[in-house]
Amino acid sequence: MDQARYDKGMKRLQQMNNMSTIGSRLMEISPELNRYIKEFAFGDVHSREGLSPRDHELVIISGLCALGFAAEEMRSHINMGLNAGLTRQEILETFIQLAVYAGFPAAVNATFIAKEIFDARDAKGIKN
Known part of the structure; x- marks a missing residue:
């Protein structure tokens, strides 16, 4: 350790x-x-130091979408990405772009996970 x-x-x-x-x-x-x-x-x-926290999260979210099976980690990193300055639209656009390379099922699953996170944040009054 x-x-x-x-x-x-x-x-x-x-x-x-x-x-x-x-x-x-x-x-x-x-x-x-x-x-x-x-x-x-x-x-x-x-x-x-090579990427900002925001860009780290965009890369991680992209990788998790491409994997297609890391829902818990995706939830966590969508939250962290939003906290780091990503917009909801940027996250959703990332999934649209990844549909071409990672497949539509992976992009659709990631989009539904993002909706869960957006709804949870809205319920808590978190606007980003």
Whole structure:
């Protein structure tokens, strides 16, 4: 375990105002996997300076759409993307573009997940 990497990952997650429950739920069953995600995905990769947090999220959302089977992660990253400055329209346009390359089923599934997130944010009074 590398505490500095973990702390860096936690800082990034806090900056992104992640509203996901993935970490707390994962902690119950696999604290090790939860820690690796925070150390590597957020401490090492997501914290790199080459892209803005907003652009990191656009890339991640695109990759998750292309995978077509990562609904929990998609929910989390749509929220983080919106918190980082992506607009709803940019997210939906991304899925339209990806329909050509990742397939229509993946784009449709991602669009429905985005609608869930948009509705949840609207219900909480979060306008972006």
